[in-house]
Amino acid sequence: MIMTRWFVVASLLAAAAIAVPGFGSVGAASISYALPEETAAFRPGPNLDTVQTNCTGCHSADYIQTQPRGPKYKKDFWQAEVTKMIKLYGAPIADADVPKIVEYLAATY
Numbered sequence: 001m002i003m004t005r006w007f008v009v010a011s012l013l014a015a016a017a018i019a020v021p022g023f024g025s026v027g028a029a030s031i032s033y034a035l036p037e038e039t040a041a042f043r044p045g046p047n048l049d050t051v052q053t054n055c056t057g058c059h060s061a062d063y064i065q066t067q068p069r070g071p072k073y074k075k076d077f078w079q080a081e082v083t084k085m086i087k088l089y090g091a092p093i094a095d096a097d098v099p100k101i102v103e104y105l106a107a108t109y
């Protein structure tokens, strides 16, 4: 009978160890790692600072650099891209900055 009771107490303690975070565990070790070098930079152009502020939070300049070129891919194309970043991906870009960014992209890429 006594053996059985000890078994119950031990089981409860084991359950507590699993249920209570940090109880009996060592705690998560922090991990640090170095990011790779940027492989692309924005080209110089009008409103570059506005673009750098608004377009580097989520991805690198490669995404802009690797877009198709030519007369078909100017203002309308970049306007649609910037709208997509805001509407689809939730980029927090002020309305007043949108024309500046589109002007830069159309003139520079």
Ligand code: HEC
Binding pocket: 054, 055, 056, 057, 058, 059, 063, 064, 067, 081, 082, 084, 085, 089, 090, 091, 092, 093, 101, 105
């Ligand atoms: C809130 C995060 C965020 C911000 C800020 C952002 N983007 Fe993006 N962008 C994304 C995501 C997500 C994708 C899609 C990634 C994928 O498909 O792998 C993307 C993809 C792109 C692409 C690739 C083509 C495409 O349509 O998928 C271009 C070009 C681009 N972004 C340009 C821009 C420009 C210009 C800005 C600044 C006005 C900007 N992004 C700011 C999230 C963002």
